[in-house]
Each structure stands twice: as C-alpha cells, then as structure tokens.
Amino acid sequence: MSVTPSRFSGLFEMHGKKLLFLTKNLIAGTQFGEQLISAQGTEYRVIDPTRSKLGAALMKGISQLGVKPGDVALYLGASYGYTPSFVSDLLGETGFVFCIDSAPRSTRDLVFLCEQRSNMAPVLADAFHPEAYASRVSGADFVYQDIAQRNQAEIFLKNCDLFLKPGGFAVLVVKARSIDVTKKPGVIFQQVRRQLGEHIAVVDYRVLDPFEKDHCLLVCKKKI
Numbered sequence: 001m002s003v004t005p006s007r008f009s010g011l012f013e014m015h016g017k018k019l020l021f022l023t024k025n026l027i028a029g030t031q032f033g034e035q036l037i038s039a040q041g042t043e044y045r046v047i048d049p050t051r052s053k054l055g056a057a058l059m060k061g062i063s064q065l066g067v068k069p070g071d072v073a074l075y076l077g078a079s080y081g082y083t084p085s086f087v088s089d090l091l092g093e094t095g096f097v098f099c100i101d102s103a104p105r106s107t108r109d110l111v112f113l114c115e116q117r118s119n120m121a122p123v124l125a126d127a128f129h130p131e132a133y134a135s136r137v138s139g140a141d142f143v144y145q146d147i148a149q150r151n152q153a154e155i156f157l158k159n160c161d162l163f164l165k166p167g168g169f170a171v172l173v174v175k176a177r178s179i180d181v182t183k184k185p186g187v188i189f190q191q192v193r194r195q196l197g198e199h200i201a202v203v204d205y206r207v208l209d210p211f212e213k214d215h216c217l218l219v220c221k222k223k224i
C-alpha cells in the first residue's frame with residue numbers, strides 16, 4: 001500500500017481496508033498519540049476522524065477546504081492542538097498558524113506543541129473579542145473555527161471580517177447542541193448556513209455523523 005497525494009494540496013491518502021488521510025510530519029519523530037506511517041522514506045501522520053472534525057469532514061467527502069501549503073491560518077478553538085498540528089503539517093515550513101483558545105489549561109499544553117513546531121503560535125484570548133489580539137495576528141488566507149458556544153456563528157463572522165483576506169477560505173465547525181438543545185440539529189445547521197450566507201459564500205457543507213454526533217462543517221469563501 002502506498003501513500004499518494006490527495007485532491008487537497010498538502011494532504012495525502014492511503015487506500016487499504018480503510019481510507020486514511022495523512023499529513024507529512026513536519027517534525028519527524030514527534031507524535032501526538034496518532035498513528036505514524038513511513039512510506040517512500042517519508043514519515044506521515046494519520047488524521048483520526050473520531051478526534052478531528054477536519055478528519056471527519058474528509059471522510060464525509062468534503063469537496064474543498066481552500067487551505068494550501070504556505071498559507072497563513074487563524075485557528076479559533078485550538079484546544080491543546082490536535083487538529084492544529086495537522087494544519088501546521090499541511091501549511092509546511094513556509095506557512096504559519098495562529099492558534100487562539102480561551103482556556104489557560106489547554107493553552108499551556110499548546111505552548112509546548114508550539115515550541116516544537118516553529119510555524120505555530122499560541123494566543124490565549126477570547127475569540128469573541130478579536131480586536132484584543134488584532135495587533136498579534138496578521139491577515140489570514142484561511143480561518144478554521146471549532147468553538148462550542150451559543151454565538152459560534154457570530155464569533156466566526158467577526159474574525160472573518162477582521163482577518164480573512166478577500167478570496168480567502170474559512171471553515172466553521174457547528175455543534176448544534178451548543179446553539180439550541182431543543183431544536184433538531186438539521187434545523188440549526190440550516191439556520192447557521194442562512195446566517196453565514198448573508199455575509200460570506202458557503203461553498204460546501206457536510207454533516208459529520210457518525211464521526212461527530214450533531215456536528216456539521218461548512219466551508220466558506222470571502223468575496224473578492
């Protein structure tokens with residue numbers, strides 16, 4: 001079995017019993033509890049779709065993400081860095097990812113990861129107040145948000161407004177139950193889709209079940 005480039009720049013795939021998505025390990029020999037695979041003299045990291053909503057969206061056949069090697073990315077809700085570490089691999093040495101999280105505990109773990117990976121920087125901040133970190137974050141080619149808050153769509157739009165470059169892509173992970181537990185997830189997903197559509201073009205959308213229950217992921221593109 002061989003590792004081959006996927007249709008997404010910077011992402012690879014392997015077809016065996018199961019389809020796997022992988023990134024080239026930016027710091028060979030380091031690992032985050034994920035499976036490592038060596039092929040053709042290169043070390044790859046396997047994205048677990050049950051731990052990463054990005055991985056889940058890939059398994060659900062997302063058609064585009066809009067992120068590529070060399071991009072500057074803004075990651076909102078970085079936690080201790082599992083999915084951000086794959087974004088860091090994908091961006092490569094010429095790219096950079098600013099990782100925002102409001103929890104001191106996870107940001108502490110994130111700091112250790114960023115010490116290993118020179119294309120990542122941790123920022124302890126509330127993403128609802130992007131003006132507080134505007135002086136530390138540059139314009140972004142790509143925004144990724146995974147924040148389980150009632151106002152997650154508003155947080156996303158504020159950050160895209162402030163940091164996303166025209167023509168740039170942005171991904172929003174929606175956790176329906178954080179918005180309204182009384183409504184069916186499908187109703188919430190359509191509501192968020194309409195809300196985003198008033199400001200930014202929604203270019204793809206995937207429900208993440210069975211990998212992540214009651215979650216969906218939307219890919220957006222900012223108008224030029």
Ligand SMILES: C[S@@+](CC[C@H](N)C(=O)[O-])C[C@H]1O[C@@H](n2cnc3c(N)ncnc32)[C@H](O)[C@@H]1O
Nearest residue numbers: 077078079082083101102103126127128146147
């Ligand atoms: C589901 S976890 C993210 C997991 C991560 N995206 C991954 O795949 O590895 C959500 C994170 O959002 C953070 N968060 C929640 N509200 C936030 C806010 N207003 N600003 C920044 N981070 C926030 C939480 O501290 C938590 O670490």
